[in-house]
Amino acid sequence: MGLSAVTVLGVDRPGVIAAVTGSLADCGANIQDSTMTLLGGHVAMMLLVSGEVDAAELTKRLCAPDLVVTASAIEARRHFCDDGGGLGYVLTVHGPDRPGIISAISAVLAADGGNITGMSTRLTGRLYVLIADVELPKEVDVAALMRRLAAVGAGLDSEITFRPVEPDLL
Amino acid sequence: MTRPADGRPRAVIDAPHPLLSTSADPVDPTAPDVVAAAADLLATLRHEPSTTGLAAPQIGLSWRLIAFDAGRHPRSRSRTGELVVANPRLATAARWDHLREGCVSVPGLTADVRRATRITVHGHLPGTGEPVTIEADAVEARCIQHQLDHLDGLLFLDRVVGALSLHRSHHSCDG
Numbered sequence: 001m002g003l004s005a006v007t008v009l010g011v012d013r014p015g016v017i018a019a020v021t022g023s024l025a026d027c028g029a030n031i032q033d034s035t036m037t038l039l040g041g042h043v044a045m046m047l048l049v050s051g052e053v054d055a056a057e058l059t060k061r062l063c064a065p066d067l068v069v070t071a072s073a074i075e076a077r078r079h080f081c082d083d084g085g086g087l088g089y090v091l092t093v094h095g096p097d098r099p100g101i102i103s104a105i106s107a108v109l110a111a112d113g114g115n116i117t118g119m120s121t122r123l124t125g126r127l128y129v130l131i132a133d134v135e136l137p138k139e140v141d142v143a144a145l146m147r148r149l150a151a152v153g154a155g156l157d158s159e160i161t162f163r164p165v166e167p168d169l170l
Numbered sequence: 171m172t173r174p175a176d177g178r179p180r181a182v183i184d185a186p187h188p189l190l191s192t193s194a195d196p197v198d199p200t201a202p203d204v205v206a207a208a209a210d211l212l213a214t215l216r217h218e219p220s221t222t223g224l225a226a227p228q229i230g231l232s233w234r235l236i237a238f239d240a241g242r243h244p245r246s247r248s249r250t251g252e253l254v255v256a257n258p259r260l261a262t263a264a265r266w267d268h269l270r271e272g273c274v275s276v277p278g279l280t281a282d283v284r285r286a287t288r289i290t291v292h293g294h295l296p297g298t299g300e301p302v303t304i305e306a307d308a309v310e311a312r313c314i315q316h317q318l319d320h321l322d323g324l325l326f327l328d329r330v331v332g333a334l335s336l337h338r339s340h341h342s343c344d345g
Contacts, residue, residue, distance in 0.1 A: 038338070094327050096186045118333035124278035127185045131281075133333045159191045161328040166284065 004029070004055045005074045008045040010067035016043050020062060027053045027061045037120075048074075086115070086135035087142075088165035091149075095158025097128035104156060105130065108148050113137045128158075133165075177209030179217035180229040185276050185325060194225075194232045194321045199256035199294040204233065208254040208296035211237045215252075221274045222246075223313040225320030228275050234258065235296070236317035240310035247308040255293035255302060260318055262290040269312060271326055272339055282335035283326050285315045 008020050017036065024031060029051040036045040049058070058071035093105055106116060118133035136142065146162050153160035183189060197204045207226060215224045215237045223238035237254045240246040263286035272280040289311045291304045306314055316326060330336055 035334075090330065090332055092328050092330055094185065094325065120333045120336045122279055122336060122338065124276070124338075125184060127276065127279075129279060129327055129336065131327070131330050131333045131336045157186070159323075159325075159328070161324075165332070 002050065002052065002054065003032075003074050003076055004049050004051075004053075004058055004071050006045075006047040006049055006058060006062065006069070006071045008043070008047075008062065008067055008069050010043055010064070012038055012041055012043045013066070016067070017045070019064065020045065020047075020067075023061050024049055024058075027051070027057065029053055029058060086137060087140075088167075089134045089136060089142075089162055090165055091130070091132040091134050092161045093130040093132075093153060093156075093158050094127060095153070095156055096126050097123055098156065101128060101156055101158065102130060104152050105132075105149065105160075108145070108152050109134055111148075112140045112145050114140070114145070134162075176206070177211070177213030179214045180210050182214065182218065182224070182228050182274050183230055185327075187275075189227045189230060189232055190275055190320070190325060191323045192227070192232055193323045194227055194234045196257050197233045197235060198299075199296045200299040204235070204256065205297050207231050207233060208235055208237070208256065211235055212252065212254050215239060218274055222309065223317045224274070225317040227320050227323075234321045236314070236321065238310070238313050238317060240306070240313050243309045243313075245309055248306045248310045250304055250306065250310060253302075253304070254296055255291070255304070256296050256299075258291050258293035258314070258318060258321070260289060260315070261292050261303075262288075263315075264288045268331060270337065271312065271316065273316070273326055275320075276325060276327065278338060279327070280337045280339040281326055281330040282332075283312075283329045284331055285312050285329075287311050289314060291318075 029049040032048045034047040055071040055073045062069040115135045116132050121130045149160050214229050222240050222243045226233040226235040234257045239252040241249040265287040267287050268282050268284050270280050270282050288307045295302050
């Protein structure tokens with residue numbers, strides 16, 4: 001059973017999700033992981049779907065006048081931290097908007113092998129906010145990483161917090 | 171409070187602003203300028219119907235003063251009433267929970283934040299300097315912790331539980 005990565009972009013309106021997921025169901029594609037958000041009034045949806053339908057057929061079936069759809073066949077990949085048990089952190093950055101915030105912060109994380117597994121950014125007024133889920137290899141010196149993040153944040157006039165994920169195991 | 175009626179509403183500052191990222195200074199709750207600031211903070215809170223609390227840094231004062239009135243929130247349980255507290259200090263915190271909250275200094279955004287739902291806070295009343303202890307739960311507990319964070323230069327954004335927990339909003343309700 002093949003896997004396809006599907007992206008859907010379009011102007012937000014009621015029924016977009018229903019139309020996309022309905023088309024996927026009609027062609028026998030099973031939605032595995034998915035995420036959807038609104039970006040400046042546009043719907044942005046990414047889905048990992050499985051099924052016997054190929055990417056070209058998916059693109060054709062999902063095509064709509066107000067949507068930009070892409071579909072690509074992909075291979076299932078093991079999560080990079082599955083074998084070693086990475087450490088989960090939440091990164092918050094907020095400060096005045098300016099170009100280069102994400103690249104500067106992500107470069108610090110990448111230098112230590114940190115993997116951003118989820119990210120949201122929002123601009124409201126002059127305030128730019130970045131929240132990221134980060135996984136670190138176990139051997140990372142977290143205190144040193146936090147000092148480097150703080151230094152980069154200071155250069156961006158931004159506040160940075162970096163704290164462990166606090167799962168509620170019930 | 172000796173002169174709550176004398177306060178005047180002040181403008182609430184928005185992030186990004188250095189005062190919202192700075193730890194506020196302790197105050198003498200009996201000092202006349204602190205009493206006046208407390209009255210202004212309360213007047214500003216009364217002037218902001220969308221919020222249940224404010225901290226002095228939000229009106230441009232880096233002082234450890236908070237004002238709250240959880241009774242204006244429909245889901246509040248404990249309701250201490252309208253109160254201004256100087257040098258508030260969190261003494262106990264228990265029963266943690268996630269809830270979506272916002273801030274009048276961060277218009278347009280809300281986020282899921284983990285906070286204690288039962289707290290005890292000690293402080294002093296502006297004017298007399300009389301010690302006060304507040305036992306709060308639910309919305310009031312969350313509101314007070316939100317204000318305490320302001321005194322430490324923290325925004326609710328600094329406590330967001332994950333990348334997918336940040337949301338756009340058309341209103342704020344937790345000050």
